[in-house]
Amino acid sequence: MTTKANSDLVSADDIKKYRRDGVVLLRNLLSAQTIVELEYAVEQNMKSPGPWANEYAANSQQGRFFDDYVNWMRFDAYKTHALIGALPQIALELMQTTSGRFFHEHVLVKEAGNNQVTPWHNDDPYYGVNSSNNVSLWVPLDPIPEKIALRAIKSRRDFDKNFIPRRFVDQTAYVTDARGYEQFPEPQQLDASTDIESFPAMPGDIVAFHFRTLHSAPATSNYDGRRRVVSFRYVDTDAVWATRPWKTSPPLEAHSLCPGDLLVDERFPLISR
Numbered sequence: 527m528t529t530k531a532n533s534d535l536v537s538a539d540d541i542k543k544y545r546r547d548g549v550v551l552l553r554n555l556l557s558a559q560t561i562v563e564l565e566y567a568v569e570q571n572m573k574s575p576g577p578w579a580n581e582y583a584a585n586s587q588q589g590r591f592f593d594d595y596v597n598w599m600r601f602d603a604y605k606t607h608a609l610i611g612a613l614p615q616i617a618l619e620l621m622q623t624t625s626g627r628f629f630h631e632h633v634l635v636k637e638a639g640n641n642q643v644t645p646w647h648n649d650d651p652y653y654g655v656n657s658s659n660n661v662s663l664w665v666p667l668d669p670i671p672e673k674i675a676l677r678a679i680k681s682r683r684d685f686d687k688n689f690i691p692r693r694f695v696d697q698t699a700y701v702t703d704a705r706g707y708e709q710f711p712e713p714q715q716l717d718a719s720t721d722i723e724s725f726p727a728m729p730g731d732i733v734a735f736h737f738r739t740l741h742s743a744p745a746t747s748n749y750d751g752r753r754r755v756v757s758f759r760y761v762d763t764d765a766v767w768a769t770r771p772w773k774t775s776p777p778l779e780a781h782s783l784c785p786g787d788l789l790v791d792e793r794f795p796l797i798s799r
C-alpha cells in the first residue's frame with residue numbers, strides 16, 4: 527500500500543525510492559490548468575528566446591530541438607509554478623526539508639522528427655553550484671510514450687564521481703583533463719546497464735531526479751508528436767555557489783557570490799512550506 531507522509535503530495539514510498547534510486551516518477555500531480563499555463567509560457571518562450579537558447583537540429587529538414595533556460599523572470603507561468611503550489615511543495619517533500627531555493631527552469635522542446643538524442647549525462651558538473659540535496663522536476667506537457675521516454679540509471683550509480691561534461695550537440699567532452707574530474711562513461715556502456723529505468727508519462731506526471739542521476743532521452747525521429755518539457759530545478763538551502771574548470775550551464779554570472787557562499791541572491795528565490 528502507498529503511504530502518504532504528513533501533507534502530502536508525495537508518498538513515503540516515493541520519497542524512499544527517490545533517496546534510494548535518485549529518480550522517481552510521480553503520477554498525476556499537476557492540474558490541467560497548470561499544464562495549459564505552462565504550454566502558453568513555452569510558446570511565448572519559443573517566440574522570444576533568451577540569450578542562452580539553443581537549437582540542436584542539424585538542418586531544417588528535421589524538427590526543431592529547442593532549449594532555453596532561466597527565463598522565469600520573463601514568463602509568468604514559469605515563475606508562478608516554480609515558486610508557488612505543487613512544484614515547490616513536491617521538491618521540498620522529496621528533499622525532506624522545509625525550505626529550499628529555486629535554481630532555474632529549463633525548457634526542452636523536441637518537435638516531431640528530430641534526430642537529436644539527449645545524450646547520457648548528469649547535471650551536476652554543468653552547474654555553478656555545489657549541493658548534495660537537490661532535485662529536478664521534469665514536467666512533460668505532452669504524452670510521452672515509451673519510445674521517446676526519459677531514461678535514467680537508478681541506484682545512484684556514480685554519485686561519488688565528478689564527470690567532465692559532454693556537449694549535447696556532438697557529445698564531445700568539454701575538456702580532455704581536469705583535476706578532480708574524470709571522463710564521462712561511454713554511451714554504449716551506459717546503454718548496456720541493467721539499471722536503466724524508462725519513464726513513459728502523461729501531462730500531469732513528473733519525473734523527479736537528482737542532479738547526479740545519469741539520464742538521457744531518445745530522438746523523436748520516429749515519432750509524429752511534439753515533446754515539450756520544462757524541468758524545474760531546486761536545491762536545499764545549504765547549496766553553495768561554485769566554479770567549474772569550464773563555463774557553467776546556465777552561464778550565470780557570479781555577481782557578488784564567491785565560491786562557497788550560500789545562494790543568497792534574488793536569482794535563487796527561497797521556497798518554503
Ligand SMILES: O=C(O)CCC(=O)C(=O)O
Nearest residue numbers: 634644649664743755757
Ligand atoms: O528532456 C530531455 O531531453 C533531457 C532533460 C534533461 O537532461 C534535464 O532536464 O536535465
